[in-house]
Amino acid sequence: MNAPRTLCELLQISVESFRNTRMLNSKVGGQWKAFSSDRVYETAGYLALGLNSLGIESGDRIALYADSSAYWTMADFAVLLAGAADIPIYVTQALPQVDFILKNSEAKGIFVGSRRLYERAKETIAGSSCKFIVCMTEGRYSDGTLTWDELIERGRKFVSENPGAFADLAKKVKEDDIATVIYTSGTTGEPKGVMLSHRNLLSNVIDCASLFTFHPTEDVVLSYLPPSHVFERMMLYLYVYVGECIYFAESIEALPQNLLEVRPHSMTTVPRMLEKAFEKAQHVVEKLPWYKRFVFKWAIDLALQFEADRKMSAGYRIKRTFASILVYKDLRHAFGGRIRYIISGGAALRPDLARIFCAAGLTVLQGYGLTETSPVISVNRLERNRIGSVGPPIPNVAVKISGDGEILVDGPNVMMGYYRDDSATSASYNATWFRTGDIGYLDKDGFLYVTDRKKDLLKTSGGKFIAPQEIEALLSHSIYVDKAIVIGDRRKFASALIFPEMVALRSFAEKNGIVYSSLSELINDPKVLALYDRIVQDVNSGLSHWETVKKYAIVEDELTVEDDFLTPTLKMKRRNVENRYKELIEKFYEEK
Numbered sequence: 001m002n003a004p005r006t007l008c009e010l011l012q013i014s015v016e017s018f019r020n021t022r023m024l025n026s027k028v029g030g031q032w033k034a035f036s037s038d039r040v041y042e043t044a045g046y047l048a049l050g051l052n053s054l055g056i057e058s059g060d061r062i063a064l065y066a067d068s069s070a071y072w073t074m075a076d077f078a079v080l081l082a083g084a085a086d087i088p089i090y091v092t093q094a095l096p097q098v099d100f101i102l103k104n105s106e107a108k109g110i111f112v113g114s115r116r117l118y119e120r121a122k123e124t125i126a127g128s129s130c131k132f133i134v135c136m137t138e139g140r141y142s143d144g145t146l147t148w149d150e151l152i153e154r155g156r157k158f159v160s161e162n163p164g165a166f167a168d169l170a171k172k173v174k175e176d177d178i179a180t181v182i183y184t185s186g187t188t189g190e191p192k193g194v195m196l197s198h199r200n201l202l203s204n205v206i207d208c209a210s211l212f213t214f215h216p217t218e219d220v221v222l223s224y225l226p227p228s229h230v231f232e233r234m235m236l237y238l239y240v241y242v243g244e245c246i247y248f249a250e251s252i253e254a255l256p257q258n259l260l261e262v263r264p265h266s267m268t269t270v271p272r273m274l275e276k277a278f279e280k281a282q283h284v285v286e287k288l289p290w291y292k293r294f295v296f297k298w299a300i301d302l303a304l305q306f307e308a309d310r311k312m313s314a315g316y317r318i319k320r321t322f323a324s325i326l327v328y329k330d331l332r333h334a335f336g337g338r339i340r341y342i343i344s345g346g347a348a349l350r351p352d353l354a355r356i357f358c359a360a361g362l363t364v365l366q367g368y369g370l371t372e373t374s375p376v377i378s379v380n381r382l383e384r385n386r387i388g389s390v391g392p393p394i395p396n397v398a399v400k401i402s403g404d405g406e407i408l409v410d411g412p413n414v415m416m417g418y419y420r421d422d423s424a425t426s427a428s429y430n431a432t433w434f435r436t437g438d439i440g441y442l443d444k445d446g447f448l449y450v451t452d453r454k455k456d457l458l459k460t461s462g463g464k465f466i467a468p469q470e471i472e473a474l475l476s477h478s479i480y481v482d483k484a485i486v487i488g489d490r491r492k493f494a495s496a497l498i499f500p501e502m503v504a505l506r507s508f509a510e511k512n513g514i515v516y517s518s519l520s521e522l523i524n525d526p527k528v529l530a531l532y533d534r535i536v537q538d539v540n541s542g543l544s545h546w547e548t549v550k551k552y553a554i555v556e557d558e559l560t561v562e563d564d565f566l567t568p569t570l571k572m573k574r575r576n577v578e579n580r581y582k583e584l585i586e587k588f589y590e591e592k
Contacts, residue, residue, distance in 0.1 A: 003206070006198040007179055008081050008170035010205070010241055015041045018243035020217045024070035025247040032247070032261070035070050040077070045166050046155030047078035047148075052165075053158045054109065054132055058083035058172065061105050061181060063130065064228070065089045065098070065121065066113025069248050071136045071148070072227050073236055075111045080198075081169045084108075085178040087193075088228035090568035091117055092561040095124050100190060101183050102128035104420065109134065115141050175199040181419050182230050182371050193419030194371045196230070203412035204374040205238045207395045211381050212341075215265075216243030222264040222336075224249035224273075229569055230375045231345045235268050256334065263336035270346040272570060274353055274364065279479050281331060283507060299327035303359035304352055308385040320359060328360035341365055341382060345375075346569055348450065350473060351388045358387065366390050368450055370436055372428070373397075374413040377436075378448045389447035399448060400433070406454055407440045408433035439467075456574065458488040464546040466494055471547065474539045479504045480531060483559055485577055486549065487585055495588040496552040497581055498532060499559060519556040528554075551588040555581065 004010040014020075015037040023037040035043075056062065062079045064086050066072050079086040087105045089098055091113070098121055102110070109132045110125060112118045118125075118133070118141040125133060133145045140147050159166050179198045183191040221244050225232035239246050249258045255273075285296045302323050305316065312320070332339070341363045344354075349366045357364045367379030368390035377399060380391035393399045397411035414434045417425035428435050439457065440450040452467040459465055468486035475484040475498065482501040488494035500523060508514075508531065509522060516522040523529075532554055540548040559565040565577050578585060 004202060004241075005175050006080075006170065006173045006177070007202060007237060008077070008173045008198075010202065010237060011041060011044070011077050011081075012170050014240050014243060018216050020243055020245065022217070022245040023240065024073055025245065026070040027248075027250045033070075035074070040070075040074055043152065044074050044077035044081055045169055046152045046159075047075065048081035048169055049155035049158040049165055050151035050153075051078065051082040051084065051109070051155075053154045056082050056084050056108060058177065060084040061087050061107045063087040063089055063102060063105070063107040063110040065091065065110055065117055066136055067091055067117075067251075068223060068225070068227050068232075069113070070246075072113070072248075073246075075134075075136065076227070076233075080173065080179060083172050083177070085195075086180050088180065088182060088233070090226055090228045090561075092568050094562065094564050095121060097183075097191060099124045099127065101193075102130065104183075105181055105193060108132075111136055112141065112145075114138060118142070118145075173198065175202075176416075178416065180233075182228075182233075184371050192421055192424055194230075195416040195419050196374055197416050200374045200413055200415060201234060201237060203396065204234050204376050204394075205241050207397070207413075208234070208376050208379065209238050209242055210395060211379065214242040214244060217245065219244045219265045220247060220262060221245070222247050222249055222258060222262045222267045224252065224255050224258070225268060225270065225346075226568070229346070230371045231369065232268060234375060235343075259334065259336045263338050265338055265340050266342065267339070268343045268345065270570065271344055271349045271353065272347070274342075274344065274349070274357060275476075277331075277334065278353060278356060279501070279504065281334075282479055283503065286507060286511070295326055299323035300356060303328075303356040306355045306359035306387075308354075308358050308363070308380075308387050323359075324361065331357075331360045332362060335362055339363075343367055343379065345369065345379075347571065348469065348473060350477060352477065354387045358385070368448060372415040372434060373409055373411075373436075374415070376413070377407075377409055386443075386445075386447045389443070389449050391448065392446045393448065399442065401441055402430065402435075404454075405439045405441070405451075407436040407438045407448070407450065409436055410434065458486070458494070459490065460488055460494070460546060461490055461492050462546065466547050468494075471496075471539065471543065471549065474542070475535065475549075478535045480508065481535065483572065485572060485574065487578065487588070491589055493550040494547060495585065496536070496549045497577070497584070498536075498552055498554050499557070500532075500554060502558075523554045523556050553584055553588075555584075 004013050020037040022034045023040050024035040025032050062084050087107050106129050110130045111134045113136045115138050134151055135141045135145050135147050176197050178195050180196050181193040183193050221239055227233050247262045249255050285293055302319055339362050343365050345367045354364050365380040369375030369377045376394055378391045378393045400408050402408055410433050437454050438450050439452045439454050442448055452469045456468055457465055458468055466488050471486045472484045475481050480501055483499045485497045486494055512527050514525050536549055536552055565573055
């Protein structure tokens with residue numbers, strides 16, 4: 001297979017090489033509908049020419065506001081083939097941020113995935129620079145909008161008037177053209193538009209693909225993460241590049257059923273999905289007879305001893321075989337029964353969770369990257385998987401650690417810069433090295449470890465540094481904790497806000513005969529207070545004195561993307577959360 005120079009050539013070469021009859025697959029009317037590689041290329045091509053007929057030229061920007069599906073990927077390739085750059089927008093993004101993105105990017109048009117999304121954002125879109133709206137499904141959303149089929153017909157007409165236009169599509173696009181502008185999550189301040197070229201993304205696709213073995217047109221992958229996220233976006237390109245069959249999950253809620261239907265060989269995930277899957281298993285086990293709970297605990301304790309990068313003893317392997325028959329097989333079945341590996345990214349993966357899944361035969365490979373690096377910087381491999389690390393750097397990407405512990409990166413995957421923000425671009429580099437903003441280290445074998453965000457490090461008034469994410473992760477190990485935020489910058493000690501996992505907490509209440517009429521009454525019950533006190537004290541027992549959480553509060557509220565407390569990738573917006581609970585936090589530090 002010839003090496004592509006652009007993402008447009010990637011699609012073209014994949015079509016010619018594999019003739020995949022199931023390149024893209026989405027649920028339509030309750031049934032899986034397959035789109036062959038030939039149909040995908042034809043549809044994307046006619047859509048691209050339809051965009052050209054609307055005046056879209058090289059360098060223009062088109063927004064994509066839709067849920068994950070085969071249609072999203074075809075629209076993405078259509079924008080690229082038209083010579084434009086796409087602007088992906090999360091469907092959960094707060095409307096003020098959607099407004100900012102559309103105006104800052106100066107998008108000339110927008111693909112909208114459903115009538116529901118159109119109704120949600122139509123006023124925002126009307127106030128932007130978008131000259132047209134393409135309705136991806138459900139026909140026409142309102143007068144003045146353009147349907148998917150109408151745009152395709154415009155493309156067909158364009159070809160009839162410009163013979164050879166279809167064949168010339170991929171030739172017009174250059175390696176250093178901007179392929180996309182992805183607006184970062186914006187945990188502080190307004191989001192910044194990361195400009196990624198075809199060269200940036202393609203280098204990451206090719207370098208990551210070289211680390212694994214694939215079976216074109218046979219391997220099946222299930223995609224459930226939003227393609228607006230650069231991690232899933234790059235992986236979709238990689239799947240096309242190697243000829244895999246991509247199935248798009250209907251929704252997060254439908255993911256368990258879709259796993260059983262599709263039975264994927266591999267998938268990508270964020271750690272929270274793995275946490276939820278294990279928590280669900282724990283909830284089921286809690287209701288089983290005592291002897292089954294005993295066997296489950298024995299199997300999990302055994303899994304926590306697992307190391308992926310060294311040979312376990314014969315005795316351990318025998319025990320693991322029994323645990324597999326008695327417990328682990330059910331976890332494998334929940335993921336379809338034929339997973340070879342799961343790649344986890346987007347946030348830190350708890351080592352205990354990685355051990356449980358790996359021991360169960362669901363090999364989890366943790367990776368690391370940023371939007372600005374297209375995104376992958378490092379990833380574990382099947383033959384080199386060191387739990388707790390984010391793996392060795394991928395080929396052609398260089399990593400070094402600065403004097404203050406910051407991870408610096410250089411390579412062809414590093415962004416072109418921030419859109420319309422030269423000062424932010426300049427501030428992100430140390431000579432040619434990109435500043436990741438993460439603190440970490442490389443071990444003697446070249447495995448990278450990420451310990452915290454540089455800007456999130458807390459310095460107490462006594463001059464001691466605290467890494468909050470590590471403590472937050474330890475608190476979140478408990479099934480009774482959904483999220484936690486540690487506070488302490490320029491304070492005398494560390495404190496925390498704990499947001500309960502309500503399904504687990506309600507189960508605890510039922511088991512312990514706790515009667516309550518409101519969430520407030522539940523979280524203030526003496527037994528619940530004692531439960532969370534044990535959780536905090538257990539975490540404190542493994543920390544240095546200055547790191548320990550001296551005071552905390554259980555908060556009944558739920559943190560959501562819509563309320564602007566979480567980014568679309570579910571990272572906590574610390575500043576927003578701290579501002580929301582400012583009075584409560586101040587009470588921790590009142591002199592008595």
